[in-house]
Amino acid sequence: MLQQTVGEVVRERAALHPGTEAYVYPEYGIRKTYKEFDEETDRLAKAFIGIGIEKGEHVAIWSDNKREWLLSQFATGKMGGVLVTVNTSYQSSELEYLLKQSDSTTLILGEEFKGSNYIDIINTVCPELKNSQKGRVQSAELPKFKRVIVMSENQYPGIFTWSEFEAFANDVSDEQLEDRFQSMDPDDVINIQYTSGTTGFPKGVMLTHLNVVNNGKLVGDTMNLTEQDRLCIPVPFFHCFGCVLGTMAAVTHSTTMVIAEQFEPKRVLQMVQDEKCTGLHGVPTMFIAELNHPDFASFDTSTLRTGIMAGSPCPIEVMKKVISDMGATEITIAYGQTESSPVITQTRADDDIEKRVSTVGKPHAEVEVKIIDPATGETVPAGVPGELCTRGYHIMKGYYQNEEATKNAIDPEGWLHTGDIAVEDEDGYIAITGRIKDMVIRGGENIYPREIEEFLYSHSAIQDVQVVGVPDPKYGEELMAWIILKEGESLDAEELRDYCMGKISRHKIPRYFEFTKEYPMTASGKIQKFKLRELSVELTQKSEV
Known part of the structure; x- marks a missing residue:
């Protein structure tokens, strides 16, 4: 653990690698060592x-x-x-x-x-x-x-x-x-x-020097960052992804930060090519936009080695393309939340593709994780879904002037309760299957939207998919899938139902399919599922009137 302040890290890095570029703003021609x-x-x-x-x-x-x-x-x-x-x-x-x-x-x-x-x-x-x-x-x-x-x-x-x-x-x-x-x-x-x-x-969320310096360091260690690396950062600074996994991970390793003021897929591809970036960060929707850009093939991204995909679950097909088409063979998945400054688990550079696409990796060093039954608080065995809890140096000091919310989030033993449903496999790798509040209970069956999303991604015409639950008088809840099609593709609900038949359980086939061009998003690129849920309820109620 580094017992250093943010300022001490900057001074140490300047002493170790004074001539290495610290940051570059290609749009303005600014370069500083x-x-x-x-x-x-x-x-x-x-x-x-x-x-x-x-x-x-x-x-x-x-x-x-x-x-x-x-x-x-x-x-x-x-x-x-x-x-x-x-x-x-x-x-x-x-x-x-x-x-x-x-x-x-x-x-x-x-x-x-x-x-x-x-x-x-x-x-x-x-x-x-x-x-x-x-x-x-x-x-x-x-x-x-x-x-x-x-x-x-x-x-x-x-x-x-x-x-x-x-x-x-x-x-x-x-x-x-x-x-x-x-x-x-x-x-x-x-x-x-x-x-x-x-x-x-x-x-x-109150975060300390210790929180962000060490989280940045461990993130960069897991990516094998050095002063030879050049990390493209198009994710927003106001979010932990930008200012911990981005700038702090780079600075703790004397890595060069190549910064985009705002995300624009073509501009990012240009930066990666021109600045010979070895790393690229993004939420899945950013990587999808880059891979699907009409000029994608004209850019040379062969210098890419690593990077992080985080912020929301990564579709398996997208991960495969980032590795095969972009060349980022050591791309990692990171999982966490602001309250844990933010990263709890991360895949490793040498993990096989299966682990990297089906899990969010293993806990970082110095980080404890347990998975509990939300109803009883008891730890569940490997293979059984439960709520992920974590404890260690990375836990926030608390919520500013909100003691009650702090107590609800962190229990008396120091465990942060994430609200995420997770499963640990026999090798200690963790998969996130959804939020406790995203889980759909249809006719007494627990359904995790992520599983259905992953299945639907395997259809060649689908660019992106989000699945939510909507109220249903007979089954309690039904599933609704929101589909974004790839450019030039056409598909209807009936064809999708046929595609699902015999491949996934009948109760997991969405009752409703809705086609859209975009999802409601936060400024940091996360899909707002709660808004999709509200829209779904409106649409299904109208269709039944």
Whole structure:
């Protein structure tokens, strides 16, 4: 276990590999070495101190994968500010909730994202901003809130430009930074990440230096990362996938980060080719978009070796293509959740294809896992499904200002209850078969949607499939499959039913098939099954009227 703060990791890597490229933004021609990265984050850490941010103070950050985001992550790690990550798709009520619940004093933001004007939104949330002196906001709704910094040089009332913010570094000596740097402890909270809030209001997960540094290190170890590797990161920084499995895994191994501000499949393929990336991260929908891009065959991805597919279950056929068509022969699957900072289990580079496509691997070193009967709390034997629980260095400090939710998630013995249904095989590999709340009970039979999804993926015309349960007066629940077809393919419900007959049990054949072009998604690329379920209920009720 590394007993290091985020800042200590940056300094160590800069000393070990000063000339290795730390990060590249191909879209802007920006390239910086680890020595330069260390110097940049030192200067920005001074700016945070100079502008008045105390150790332990909460700094919210809201943008896509901009360079300022990356530098802020590691600069706060050098001076003790707690970075509160904001989902890029948030609108005014969600932003207001987060700023208030997290007690953030500061907001760093981009100007806009995919049609959302962030400046307009913050002015809606904090109308006092327009008439405030920069750094002296007094908000009736947000009593702790003081300052806003924009990642640009455009002037807005009450908001510091980026260079105005950076200039605060001039007022802080090396000794002042060193004092702050040395005052930090690996057990200090460094990051608050808000869960996506698929049930109730989002909760702020408190993660420490120890959590994220070691999780990043173990993720990179499992991928065999070194200073020779170049990791393409198109997944969002505001999510653990971006800022732990991405940036932290890279920095703990002196690996070069090749960063896409936003995901766009062709741009990512171009980056992999031009920057000779050896690793590529993505959720399954991203890999599907890359593989199905009409120009896919024109890009050379032969430098790829590794990467991580995570965020939602990986279809077997997609995994096979990432290995055969993209050349990422050592691609790994990682599984976890924000509350476990995030990775619990991961497949290994030398696992056979069967283990890599049918399981989420084995637990990381220093991580305990057990699978329990949710009804009794007793540990179940291998081969029996139950709820996955985990314990170790990686468990969050708790939910910010939400003791009750913390107690519901972490039991008195320190086990985090994930809410995921898992099965362990005789070799210790774990398969995730669904969420406890996704399980469909049809006529007394437990059905796991994942199993039916995997079967339907084997149809050559299907690009993506999601299966949900809908209420049924006779059986309690019935299955509905949402299908995305490959370009140029056609298929109807009757043909799909025929395809299923004799291959899967009759009670597992979906009663309803719905064809769609896209699924409701979170900003981090996860499919929102609860929304699909709501749509399914609406559709099935209409069809029965």
